Amino acid sequence: MSTEDTNAVVFQPSGRRGEIAPGKTLLEAARELGVDLESVCGGVGACGKCRIRVEEGYFPTCGITSGAAHITPTTPLEMGLFTPDELAAGMRLACQAHLLGDVLVYVPEESRRTSQVVRKEASAQDVPVEPAILRYQLKLPPATLAEPTSCAERLTAALTEQHGLPPLEVDFHVLQSLGRVGQECAGDVVATVWEGRAVTGLDAGMELGTALGLAIDVGTTTIAAYLTDLATGKVLATESAMNPQVAFGEDVISRLAVAAHEEDGLSRLQKAVIDEVNILAMRATERVGISPVAIMDVVVVGNTVMHHLFLGLDPRSLAAAPFAPVVRAAVDLRAGDVGLAFHPGCRLHALPIEAGFVGADNVAVILAEAPHRQDELLLIIDIGTNGELVLGKRHRLLSASCATGPALEGAHTEFGMRAAPGAIERVRIDPFTLDVRFKVIGLAGWSDENPPAIVRARGICGSGIIDAVAQMLGAGVILKRGNFNPDLRHERLIVEDGRPAKFVLARPEETALGRAITISLKDVRAVQLAKAALYAGAKTLLRRYGADAPDRIVLAGAFGSYIDPVQAMSIGLLPDCEPGLVTSVGNAAGHGARLALVNLSKRREAAQVAERVEYVELATDSDFQNDYIEAIHLPHMYDSFPKLTQALTAGGAD
């Protein structure tokens, strides 16, 4: 596997591999390959942290033969550090072992660098901090009469001589200020370098300071911003706000219409979102006591329309088939070019788009969940105003977008609301008494465990409405077609025109509204349409993939975190799956954006992913239409979901 000039090096358990020049240490190899390997002393053998194990034998999956003979012998320093057993097992310090041939290296848990890693949840990947922005301390020599070299020449020469960087471009604003830095552009300076390509900032003195990054997830309804220390990868502050474009229209279609037809529509939409991001950045930086001018790098994700409006790209080609985006590849530009008021050298990286409505947010979700690095068949469902689906594993990924409507986000239903304090998020209905108990965000315990007066429900969020529909179905309040059971009479059933038309979830005394919170036939219909679209979309992807069911289901999106998988499956929102293998990962798009912010190779990975994902256009798939119509009915659970049924009857899930 190795060429004549290099050796193959594979690190486990990360699986990272590459060709490394002989003579390099395993620590250097780990750095080159982006492997998380602890080293405090920088590789001089002083800290003893970079412990690894060199495996012996032939490893057919890697195609290499590895062994102690392929690295330089154990040093006295190592002999003093390891026990004889450890030495016999192949333990080494990565900084002391130089490459002589191919090796397979195991990095034990205690040697993995984890403190500096960005992640929120268990399912997120750890990534090493390898940001686009690096800072370098420099000593700029003065010009002399014999060598009256320009400031710019001395700057780039110093980066080359003192840090081994190739000749770099220098941002024009840096040129403009060069004469102000140090004494006649000489002395101690700190240069900020973007992607090893351009000098984007320069400060006098020796202080490295804090280079901040901002990951932005622009949703149709919500904007989230993550302020990050680019040197450590740590999220310093998170801010979010309603997307002010909501004032122009709640869904992407109405905003496309504004951009296309209203005067200055596009620039007003762009200004609205940019202004809000500037405010979020201001708030976040205030919290940590640093100016927004310290923000040197931004990564933005969003669905295709949000992406276009954020960047000010005229989106009219997205308004009609074939829904061609203006640009699909990642876009790199100066953040100031879209109006972000950060450092003048701050860059903006918009992750690539897959196709049509499967946007940069979906690429970010894939980056975060990494189905393309796994051997299990993963179905990722990102539920928002648009549902975005990804199905796949290593070697093949499919994606699709389906219009779920806003019902699952708690909008467009009579008592619908976002998942905010006061929202009913869980519902249980006794199938015999039709008694209702529910959970309210912000309230401890169930409603019936509290005095009615303090329950103060204000509405129903998406997970609450799914629960309600599932429980109403289970209790026989509604039937397979979604309509109310015409034969049922109960104090919670409100009859209109002689037929049951609404079901009371919260009695007036349990609400903050002074009246009952109910579920109407219209609400049930909205849930039916949304779940049918998601289900039929997933089924279409499974059919294209040639699989019956996914191995795991990942629910992404803030909404996904609240969903009860059993309830969702019981109304047919998710394909059949063992409930324990359904996980919620929260705002995976935001997480993906953060990964791309702190790790440059994640941006390259995103480009590859976006290129590789096979986009399935559901609108023109006749089987999808068929599945969709069939899925509008509510399922008879025990027929449709053998895995779910098995899990439930075995008592495995609540």
Added chain:
Amino acid sequence: MSTEDTNAVVFQPSGRRGEIAPGKTLLEAARELGVDLESVCGGVGACGKCRIRVEEGYFPTCGITSGAAHITPTTPLEMGLFTPDELAAGMRLACQAHLLGDVLVYVPEESRRTSQVVRKEASAQDVPVEPAILRYQLKLPPATLAEPTSCAERLTAALTEQHGLPPLEVDFHVLQSLGRVGQECAGDVVATVWEGRAVTGLDAGMELGTALGLAIDVGTTTIAAYLTDLATGKVLATESAMNPQVAFGEDVISRLAVAAHEEDGLSRLQKAVIDEVNILAMRATERVGISPVAIMDVVVVGNTVMHHLFLGLDPRSLAAAPFAPVVRAAVDLRAGDVGLAFHPGCRLHALPIEAGFVGADNVAVILAEAPHRQDELLLIIDIGTNGELVLGKRHRLLSASCATGPALEGAHTEFGMRAAPGAIERVRIDPFTLDVRFKVIGLAGWSDENPPAIVRARGICGSGIIDAVAQMLGAGVILKRGNFNPDLRHERLIVEDGRPAKFVLARPEETALGRAITISLKDVRAVQLAKAALYAGAKTLLRRYGADAPDRIVLAGAFGSYIDPVQAMSIGLLPDCEPGLVTSVGNAAGHGARLALVNLSKRREAAQVAERVEYVELATDSDFQNDYIEAIHLPHMYDSFPKLTQALTAGGAD
């Protein structure tokens, strides 16, 4: 002198020479070598304007043997056109005579093109039009549901498939407007491409339109702007104005002080010059009835301080030794980045700087005069507030900068003024009677050929003051040290404190001022200092080069055009040279900027030239100091200038 494949062709009196492929016409040779030769019909023999004479014999200075046998025989067309005497003298039409061997060609006065030339004078080179900006007609295919490729992908693919261009970057503002172009970014479009590297503009339709370029020469005192059609290389309009930075200080030193010490000094200086250029561009484009938005490319030249202030580069390192510029290499950026209000994709190219005070204007002068392509040792003197000197020929170039002060530009002397209508530009003094006659810009003939009342002199410009000092010296009004002859009494000599202190050039009735225009001792002193600096600078360069004298002297700068070489030499402003070999080339810096605007390879040539020129720091050259002090005295002409003397006594020059 000629190689096997080419013939040496030398044109007189310009002295331009080069190697030309056999079979080409002498008209084509003249075009290739940048010789101004009239041709109205474009070389088809119809206009009879391109009359030249082919010289017979061996010419040792050129090293070639020339003769009628080295060109194709006289054609019947020519026989009908020329008299037998003319034919016998070697007269030909350049368009009819094809090269067979080396030739020396004389271009008579009447055949020199003077009207339609971008520059006023004979020595400019013509260059092929090879601009940085090219336009391409494209058919963008629509996206399809099967291939929902992005607009950007289809644009770059169309440039590749329809025009063979490599995959290009697309300017962000082009991306932003892509959705507006054509129907959903499909159909006929015209793409503007910069340097074969980036798409900088996009227009719907099939019309190529006019891509304009602007060459800008920012002088300390004057700004000149040349509006150019980038497709033809033709100058469409020329505008000039006083540099409004004059309000901040007349010389570069005082402007450096403003930039360094006054609040917002740099940005106010930059805004002043940029605003003025925007106005010049507006005026120039109005004249041709096109919007400034059609300007797609700009080249700017200027001395180092003007260059820095134009670009907004903090110039404080230029204020003290070692006078290091912020950047020496050429700078490419978007014109909008410095505030130029042209096309959003318009680029700005600032030519490189040589060193310290030898700026991009000097690089442009070298580009225009091309000493590095010649075998004669050329001394180029660009006279402005700073004098810039270049000495060299093929393989070696030296440059230097010397502070001449503003006297030669007509400033800082009592009656000094720019070379504008009303300025005395020529002076002759009768050595016996001390009668004065002079020429005034805007007045036909000499002052004594007109009634005094219509002479209306308003002041003295630089060439007038040189003439006056030279003639006063020749007539014994002033002596070698520059002081007035204490023994002389004359009605034109105004005596103050018992000593002659001023000399009357124009009597009150000959002026528009109502009083006499005089030359004072202070004026003479200013000229002495200026000419001493230039002379000593030239001498230092000659010494470094190892040459006694230049083969030719070129006077560049608007001021240089007005100088009478004999007078200038007689006060020791120029080193000794045959007066016929001193030529004035007008605003060579502006011409060089125009060459770089219309020809991309000239930009590369400029980079090489700037890299190669050896900059001589006069301030630290002890011989220069010595020469300077010695040169302050006015010379005794016949001792110091054997070549000049010989020419004058032979009656060869007036």
